[in-house]
Amino acid sequence: MSDVVDVLLRRGGTATFEQLRATVSLRAIRTALDRGLIARIAKGVYALPPAADPLAAAQAQGGIVSHLSAAVLHGFAVLDLPDKPHITVPRGQHRRLSPVDCQLYWADHVPSDGGCTGALRTVLDCARTFPFAAGLTVADSALRLGVIDRSQLAVAAGELAGPGSRRARRVAAAADGRAESPLESVLRSLLIDAGVDGFEPQIVIRDGVFSARVDLGHRGLLLALEADSFAYHGSRTALRRDCRRHTNLTIRGWRLLRFSWEDVMFDPEWVVDAIRQAIAGSAGHHNLQEVGVSRGRATQVGRL
Known part of the structure; x- marks a missing residue:
């Protein structure tokens, strides 16, 4: 779906x-x-069905558009579109009668002009309110668009206090503008949660006759990860291109693990376990001398 x-x-x-x-x-x-x-x-x-106008909903509630609704208005990628407008109203204000159902949040010093939270505030609101993967998706997108920078985000997150502030600082520390899709951000969040280090977003693998970019790559292990949506690989031409690309990466020593949307979203434990197994099987992960196998013998076995 x-x-x-x-x-x-x-x-x-x-x-x-x-x-x-x-x-x-x-x-x-x-x-x-x-x-x-x-x-x-x-x-x-x-x-797509028509969505309620968040700006009109904010005006009706005497608040401002915020959180995921604000992220959408800013053009940031989100993991899930909000099913109803997210509106922040002044603390202590009661919900007003309105034909539009809203998700309300309360905060101090909220303008009542029906506008929208700024880019930085929106990223922080999402980071401190929603699960790590959802907050990281918004933060990655904001950095990629260049509307905020990492130092600005880190400083602002460090100044937060109260509920969700630790979560926001974690998102700020992990956010990376090189990420190119929500699914890629979620895959990276799984690695971070699992304590798997060394993978960089969107690294380029290049030599004199070949160039490819992978969603996440570990240069030391020559291990690449990709988060695939069927929408990008549903044609015969795309299949041929992907097969050739995979082969070119393999003959250059890289191993490529590809994970579907369903894998990443619904079976994260399997995804992490598969990556751990691939890391454990990487030539650079073990000191071959310690297990009694000479480097020459290992190379020979690898050619069989």
């Missing part, structure tokens, strides 16, 4: 049945329809 929404988002909000079926399953389309994630607006044409 995530891929269905992703395809619509990348096509500007609408797509024909044929365009959806080129990259996603019929079952996924039907499930997305049943759950209201997409709508049929004409015969054979699908669209």
Whole structure:
């Protein structure tokens, strides 16, 4: 279902049945329809359902657009689109009657003009409120867009106090503008949670005749990780390109582990275990002399 929404988002909000079926399953389309994630607006044409206007909702509540709704308005990537407007109102203010259901937050010194929290405040709000992966996704995106920088984020997070401040500082320390997608940010968050170090986002592997960039790479272990969405690999041309790229990486000594959206989002323990096993099997991970195998013998066995 995530891929269905992703395809619509990348096509500007609408797509024909044929365009959806080129990259996603019929079952996924039907499930997305049943759950209201997409709508049929004409015969054979699908669209994202209209969302409530967060600015109007903020005005009605006497607050400002914040958190994930503000992140969307700023153009930041989010792990999940908010199902209702996120609005921050002055502390002590009661919820007002409104036809639009809102997720309310309370804070001191909140303008009542129906505007939106600034970029830095939005990143910090998300970092201190939501799980690590969701906060990291927003922070990575804000850094990638260049609207804030790492030092600015680190200083602001260090000045926070109260609930969620430690969580925000953790996001600020891990945020990296090189990350290019929410799924990549989530994969990196799994490594950080598991204490697996050494992987860098978007590293380039290049020699005189070949160049490739991988989502996450460990230069010392020659181990690359990629978070794949089917929407990017659903054509014959894409399959051929990916096969050749994989082969070129392999003959240059790199091993590539590829994880689907379902793997990363729904089976993170397996993902981390697979990466740990790959690390344990890396030539650079063990001192071959300590296990009684000469380097020459290891190379010979590797050629069998």
